[in-house]
Amino acid sequence: MSSSGLDEQFLHRCCVQLSATLADSTVLNAEQGNAIRFAKQHAAVHPREVARALVWRVVDSADDTLDQSVNEDRAGAWSVLTAVVAECGDASSEVFRTSLGDHIASLLPYLVGYRWHTSVHSIQEDGLHSSAEVVLNYDKVVPASLINGFSARNVDAYAVKMMTLRYRKYLTLWKSVWRPDVYQTLKDMVKRVEATGNFLPPMAEDVLVVPDGYRESLWRLRRTAPRPSIALELLRNYGWPMTVIPRENNNTVRAPIYVLPKTEAEVRQLDPAMHLTVFQWLKTMPQKSGGCAGCDSWDHTDARCPCEAPFWRSPSDESAMKTHRALVATATGGAALPALTYVQSARILHASNLRLPLRVPEALDAITKLIRDEKPYEELLAAFDTVRGAVTGPRERHALWRHASYQLLPSKTVFAKPHDEALSPCMNKIRNLFRSSRRFQEWEQLLDAVDVLDVCFRRRNVPSRVRRNLEEVQATASFFFCLVDGSLAASFSPATYARVPEEVEALASLKDNLCRVCLEPFHTAVTCPLVREEEEAEYRRHSTGTSATKLVIEEWDLQVARRVLEDNECLFMKYPAEAHRLAAAMERIDVDDRPAKDFRKAELQLAVKLIHERRVAVCPQCNVTGHSLRNCERRAYRALSRESLRPIDVRLDPHKLRQCVRRYASEDASHGELLDAMDLYGRGTQLLPTTFMKAIREMDDARIPIAAARYATDTVQSFLLFSNSTDLLQHLRQFRAARFPEVCVFCDSYHHRSEDCTRCREDERGYLQELRRTGLTLWTYLLHRDAYDQLLPTDYVRGKESVLALVDQFETDYRPGGIGRSRFFKDNDLPDMTLGTMMTNTYSSITDTLALTQTRAAAPETSTTAAEAATAEAGGEVALIGGEEDVLDHANDISEKRQRAPSNVALSSEASSEEEHPRKKKPRSDGDSEQADADARAGEEVSVEQDTAEPPTRCVYGELEAQ
Structure with missing residues (x-):
């Protein structure tokens, strides 16, 4: 359509004014008055727009069918047009003095030929030969005549007759308005149409074919x-x-x-x-x-908008770019998103009947239903994001709200697509509905919402064009997030500060879906492979314990800023005291022969703002931002390794490190490194209670594996109560503390994690790593084993069963008849106080075999206990190391079991030799650091009540009752 010289917005206004349905006679009278009033108001200034809208209102009515409401709507449109034409012919009207009548007259001959009522090409005569085809030709309303079985031709003949009379009245009215020549032209055109049918002259296509945008405006007021x-x-x-x-x-x-x-x-x-x-x-x-x-x-x-609020940033928020102060905000991309652990998220999903492993369609449907029902959904959405390791950004949230507003579910619109390029059956139905009701704008918006959810949740892959833009930004190391996320003033635009401004602007809409570390889509910085790789570094793996220092994430923009400052020799400068170094760098940019001098200076200024003005620490040892040299874990770990220490040794007993520090002079570099390591691991929340180290030594002296004391505390406590070992019971309480160091379940060491042990199999390592990714350790898992099994299914079933079999073995070892009990009595030169053993020894010394058999028959309960004790005496070592058959009922080599058993537990090959030479208590070395200086211990002790959560003592095995 040629719209030159037309006011498009006003033309839309004219179409909206005439868009009400005109099938009812009462409404028709009111709409005629509205049209006349609107023409009087605007015909003087916008005659062409008003005339075009009046003509289009007739054109955009449906074709002539047996549906009388459709015919009535078109006839009503002709009535409105005729009423305005009559107003144009009234000399007393304001419209008479405008050119509106001339513009209508120029279009009316074409309109009569295209939309005047005629019965020549009715549905029955247009090639349809069956009633089924006639019914299928209708969209939503099927005439009752077809359903009731009346002749369609008779109904059509009657409708044509009535409608023809009505249209003749319009022609009669025109005779009093138009000049005779104009009227004669229109009359001839009417006769031609009634004789041959409607037609669209080629020269009239430009003005009579209505564009989709205006067709929607012509149906606007038909909405509710x-x-x-x-x-x-x-x-x-x-x-x-x-x-x-x-x-x-x-x-x-x-x-x-x-x-x-x-x-x-x-x-x-x-x-x-x-x-x-x-x-x-x-x-x-x-x-x-x-x-x-x-x-x-x-x-x-x-x-x-709740979709935008969590991601809204302001330049006044100076902490937004400090990774060490706003880790949660930067890692997720949102400054106000709820921070949930994996287990908390699993519980929230479970409460909404969403089980793990997570099924995305069901989760999105549940969130959409909450939005639809006007219920809180933010917590469920945060849990959904935490479990899947990605962020649902503003665009996806808007799409979910739009689905809820139409009572739609993503599982039907997105995940029911047969392939990427097709629409789901649900969307096909919606498309037909929206097109028939001229809701083109809403259809495009809904289609965009479906595409957004499709890319982020179904495909989880960006289009090739977006991938090229990402690779370009990554290859050029351009600033990105700080230029589009609102953390800086409006003057910091990609056009000025980005190396590839077009690509940055094109990717701006994806800013909340991209990792803020590696700039890859659909994962957060917390789950970024680069961050995971750093987490598995040696110095991180040996910082065991729940209070180990958190890994600082270096964001993409800070990486770029660090490189820019490094290239300009301004990275390690004191700002603003050494601002002259920045001025010198600017001068070097001016005098060198490289291009884009203004851009390079602007980029350098932005880098200074992000790092130096915001006082972000930079480590010269690691060459990363986020921590200083004194807080560098790599440096501290290397310094401790030279002294054959691990971070956990310092956290448990800082006196060991103090002894090492005294061996160096104050000017020695190692002296300063060790002092920094002391500040990092031996101060504040990093320092563990000294009672932990005492408990470890006492259990080691008593030949009780600390893994057993940690993972089978209740059973060991019951045994110690039975043996009246009060001193050990006092120390056993420390093994219930949440901050107690992690103990390897395979080798009984607290210097490394279980999954890092050389005795750990691949399936066991996979299970333990999976457990750690959920934020749990083996000890925390065992506290609520059944609940976690329900919440957190595993992909490593065999590894889980194997690890738990080792834990269960600790339980067996310290139950009545267990090898752990017997070894404890032997190693500590104590009589075996197990009731069955005592009874067996007594009767074997005073009776013969027959009398012993009779005694056993008289006391079956006692004999059963004695038999269990004898079995433990004969083959308890095998039970201690896990038996000859694992939990999956397939045989394992006993040598593998012996290799995998904790080092503090005796092997079966050593049992016979130790019967002759019982091991005595191991004397402590003179270098023990129990009696550290009082001033060094000040502030380090943490009360046992705060660090332990000991439940009431449970007499599980009935030993106290036996006494």
Whole structure:
């Protein structure tokens, strides 16, 4: 359509004014009055737009069918047009003095030929030969005549007769308005159409074919209620100045927020001839503060959209770029997202009937239903993101809100697609519905929402064009997040500070879906492979314990800033004291022969702002941001390794490190490194209670594996109560503390994790690593074993069973008849106080075999206990090391079991020799650091009550009752 010289927004306004349904006679009279009033108001200034809208209103009615409502709507459109034509012929009317009549007259001959009522090409005569084909030709409304079995031709003949009479009245009225030559032309065209049927002259296609955008406006008032996006479009059509509220940051992704009318008077002043329905709709804008166009909902406003609020950043938030102060915010991409652990997230999902492993369609449906029912959904969405290791950004949240507003579920619209390029059956139905009701804009918005969810949740892959942009930004090491996320002022734009500005602007909409470390999509910095690789570094693996220092994440922009400063020799400078070094770098840029001098200087200034002005620490040892040299874990670990120490040794007993420090002079480099290691591991929350080390020594002296004391505490406690070992019971309490160092279940060492042990098999390592990824250790898992089994299914079933079999073996070893009990009595030169053993020894010394058999028959309960004890005496070593058959019922070599058994537990090959030479208590060395200086211990002790959570003593095996 040629729209040159036409005011497009006003043409939309004209179409909206005429878009009400005209099938009812009462409504038709009112709409004729509205059209005349609108023509009087605007025909003088916009005659072409008013004439075009009147003609299009007739054109966009449906084709002639047996559906009388469709015919009535077109006839009503002709009635409105005829009423305005009559007004043009009234000399007393204001419209008479405008050129509106001339513009209508120029279009009317084509319109009569294209849309005048005729029965020549009815449905029955258009090649349809069966009633089924006739029914299928209808969209939504099928005439009752077809259903009831009346002759379609008879009904059609009667309808044609009535409609022909009605159209003849329009022609009669025109005779009193147009000149005789004009009227004769129209009359001849009517006769031709009635004789040969409708036709569209080629020269009239330019003005009679209605574009989709205007077709939607021509059906606008046939809706029952407006959406915020529709109301905003109406506001624009009716001339409201769409003034954008200025941005205070450089976030250009978020949709602009407009200044909206505050009162009904401002709405009424837009157009005195405004349609009453339009006024009622626009009145909702000040009442609802504009609603939210992104979610297409009246429940909240654009300024307070819950989809945007967690990701909104302001330049005044100086901590937004400090990774060591805003780790949660930067790792997730949102500054106000709930911080949940994996286990907390699993519990929240479980409460919503969502079981792990996570099924994305079900989770999205549950979130959408909560939005639809106006219930809180943020916690469930945060749990969903935590478990899947990615962020649901503003675009995805808007898409979920839009689905909820249409009562749709993502499982039907997104995950039911047969392939990437097709639509789901649900979307095909919606497309037909929206097209038949001329809701083209809403269809495009819904289709965009489906595409967003499809890319992020179904495909989990970006288009090739986006991939090329990502690779370009990564290859050029350009600033990205700080230029598009709103953390800086609006002056910091990609055009000025990005090395590839077009690619950065194209990727801006994905900023919340990209990892802030590696710039790859669909995972967070917490689950980034680069961060995981750093977590598995040697110095990190040996910082065991729940209070080990957290890994500092270096964001992408800080990486780029560090490289820029390093290239300009400004990385390690004291700012602003050494600002002259920055000035010198600027001078070097001016004098060198490299291009883009202004850009390089701007990039250097941005790098200084991100690191030096915000006082982000830089480590010269690691050459990364986020920590200083004194807080460098790599450096501290290397210094401790030279002294044959591990971080856990310092945390348990800092006196060992103090002894090492005294061997060096103060000017020695090692002296300073060891002091920094002391500050890192031997101070504050890193320091563990000294009672932990005492408990470890006491259990070692008593030949009780610390793995057994840690993972089978209840059983060991019951045994110690039975043996009346009060001193050991006092120390056993420490093994219930949450901060107690992690103990290897395979070799009984507290210097490394179980999955790092050389005795750990691959399936066992996989299970333990999976457990750690959920935020649990083996000890925390065992505290609520059944609950965690229900919440957290594993992919390493065999490894899990093998690890838990070792834990269960500790339980068996210290139950009645267990090898751990017998070894304890032997190693500590104590009589075996097990009731069965005592009875067996007594009767064997005073009776013969027959008498012993009779005694056993008289006391079956005692004999059973004695038999168990004898079995333990004969083959207990095999039970201690796990038996000859593992938990999966397939035989393992006993040598492998012996190799995998904890080092503190005796092997079966040693049992016979130790019967002759019982091991005595191991004397402590003179270098023990129990009696450290009082001032060194000040502030280090943590009360046992705070670090332990000892349950009431349980007499599991009935030993106290036996006594």
